[in-house]
Every structure is written in C-alpha cells, then in structure tokens.
Amino acid sequence: MQNDSPWLRAFRGLAGAVLIVWLVLPLIPLAIWSFARGWFFPDILPKQWTLSAWEYALSDRAGVIDSLGLTIGISLAATVLSILVGVPAGRALGLYKFRGKELIELLILAPTIVPGIAVALGIHSVFITLGLNNTVGGVVLVHLVPTLPYMVLVMSGIFANYDPAFESQARSLGASWLKTFWYVTFPAILPGIIVGGLFAFLVSWSQYILTLLIGGGRVVTLPLLLFNFATSGRNDITGAIGIVYILPGIIILILTARHLSGRNGAVGGFGRI
DSSP, X not given: OOOOOHHHHXXXXXXXXXXXXXXXXXXXXXXXXXXXXXOXXXXXXXXXXXXXXXXXXXXXXXXXXXXXXXXXXXXXXXXXXXHHHHHHHHHHHHHXXXXXXXHHHHHHHHHHHSOHHHHHHHHHHHHHHHTOTTSHHHXXXXXXXXXXXXXXXXXXXXXXXXXXXXXXXXXXXXXXXXXHIIIIIHHHHHHHHHXXXXXXXXXXXXXXHHHHHHHTTTSOOHHHXXXXXXXXXXXXXXXXXXXXXXHHHHHHHHHTGGGGGSOSOTTGGGGGO
C-alpha cells in the first residue's frame, strides 16, 4: 500500500482537530460553571471561583458516585446483552435471504422510529405484570429497546461482507466449531462488535425517559440525577455533574475512534489471524 499523500495527512489532521474542538466546546461552559460562584451577564468570566460544587458533587450526599457506578453497570449489561442478541441476529440478516426479512428489518428499526415515551408506556404495563418495574434488571432489559437496533444493523452490515467459506475451510481442516469461531469468525467481526457495542453503550448511557418510567424513580442513574439538579437551578452543581456525565462517553469514543473509519471489514480481519 502506498503512503498517504501530505495533503491527505493534512486533511486528516484538520478533521481530527475539528472533531476535538467540536467535542471540547460544549464542555467549556460546563467547566466554567462548575468552578463559578455565580456567573452573570455581561461578565465574560465569573468574578468569583470556588470548588464547592465539586466538593458537593463528589461527596456522599450528592449520590453522584453511586449513580455513576449504577449507570456504568446498566450500560455495560445492556451492551453485553445487545452483543449476545445482535451478533446472531445480524448474521442471519446479513448472510441469508428468507421470506419476511424486510418485515423483520422494519421491526428492528421500529424502536428508533416510534417515540420513546410511547414505547416506554407500552412496556411499562407489561413489566408491572412481570414484576420488573422499579428494578435494575427491568431498566437493563428496557434499554435493549433502543440499543438492539444499532447492534443488529451494524452486525448485519459486517456479515453482509463476510465470506462463510473461511469457516468451512477451517472445519474441513479439523477445527472444532469453537476454535473456528474464536480464530476465524471472531477476528473478522470484532471491529463490528466494537462499533456496535460503542453505540449500544452510549445509547444506554444517555437514556432518561425509559429509565424514569421503568425504574420508577428508584433506579437513579446519572441522567436522572443531572436532570434533577438542572431543573433546580443549581448551575454550578449541574456543571460538575455534567462533566462527570460527558467524560466517559468522550473517553470511549477516543479509544475506539480508529474502528469507526470502516477500514476493518469482515474479511479483512483474517489477515491478522
């Protein structure tokens, strides 16, 4: 492969700088508010600075640390379940043609089309009957509604470019189905799992309506806590919690950014086995 031209490298550098600025700009007002003791127009910067908002946000009284751990746990659980369901579903949709495939794809996309409040109200009565209302498990399950479409569609695109003949060759050489999956299939679809998992985690991380209705206010995740302080008029504490809320998503995005370029296709993974 030929080396990239200087113009292409410069364009990528510029695009990366624009992306960083785009991600950092919304954090600046939040960061200023989190250290401000009042910030009023027309002052460009606050006249007084303080750490009181951070001291409160990181104390046991605010509940931010507990909500942060709970939000991470729920998002990770929803992501893992999305992967377990999305990989085989994506394989079926990407590799095979069957009657009713278009209808299934429409049903998968339906949660992203129908307003979330309508979906939540419909599921709420079902979860009450099943005893899943006001529980962490119920919140995890309801988060699959918006996360699964992203996972399935990403994996469907990955498997659409996947050649199952490699699996047949591995099996013909004596590899078990487990070794075939681990050494052949898994490296090929890993970029898709990472990208789909990233979307699933971020979508679950940001859920408010579904968590509020199914959790019933007893499962207090970081979005709920942030909204409570934002509506109470405490801009300083809202800024501190907002920084805590946004940073994990940005860190995950930066760590997985190279997988979003689309360079690693399903078949391309075999070159690294």
